[in-house]
Amino acid sequence: MEMVPFQKCVFDCGLADVKYNGSYFTWNNKQARKDRVFAKLDPVLASHGWLDKFPTTEVTFLPKGVFDHTPAILSIYPNFHDTKKPLRYFNYWSSLKNFSGIVQNGWQENLEGLPMYKLVSKLELLKRGLKSLNQQGDGDISIKDSEDFKTLLAIQVALREQPGNGELIAQEIQARNHYADM
Structure with a gap:
């Protein structure tokens, strides 16, 4: 019913x-x-x-x-x-010593353009940094x-x-x- x-x-x-x-x-x-x-x-x-x-x-x-x-x-x-592959976040990354620095570097980058362009560009910078972080630790x-x-x-x-x-x-x-x- x-x-x-x-x-x-x-x-x-x-x-x-x-x-x-x-x-x-x-x-x-x-x-x-x-x-x-x-x-x-x-x-x-x-x-x-x-x-x-x-x-x-x-x-x-x-x-x-x-x-x-x-x-x-x-x-x-x-x-x-x-x-293009989407960014996948792994909780493990936050336990690595370089994590905070990579995130801060990505968001502190001073970019010119429209707000959406800035956001997408910062996410791309963050993605590159996290990809390198992905290779640290145990593989x-x-x-x-x-x-x-x-x-x-x-x-x-x-x-x-x-x-x-x-x-x-x-x-x-x-x-x-x-x-x-x-």
Whole structure:
């Protein structure tokens, strides 16, 4: 009964579920063992006009990682790839001795231009400094981060097959906490 108003709204607006793959359940309460609850809470909806204009639209629901809800990627094929990589921040960086100096140098740079240009330029300076910081310490932190994240995702993929497996749930909690500390 709780879903009836939502379903009526979806129908009245002429929306439909976008074709999807990946995780069926898009949320869980992150509880241990038998207390864990799984649900599909996050539909991706589109109008029939959209689906007619972009028939290759597809959503991929990824493993949850550290989130409660499953991240979703909306793709419209053919897929054009952007060559620039976004800046990824690693908590580990803040424990390195050069971190504060790199951040201060990036933000204290005196630049000319419009406010948005200054912001983007300072972020680019910061990105370059953090990339060099990434090579300090015990090697490339993004590789370690990637390995830890792959471990977490592998456990979550196994959990899709065995959602009630208490050992896998415990492993997921431990791996998620370890990854979140990076």
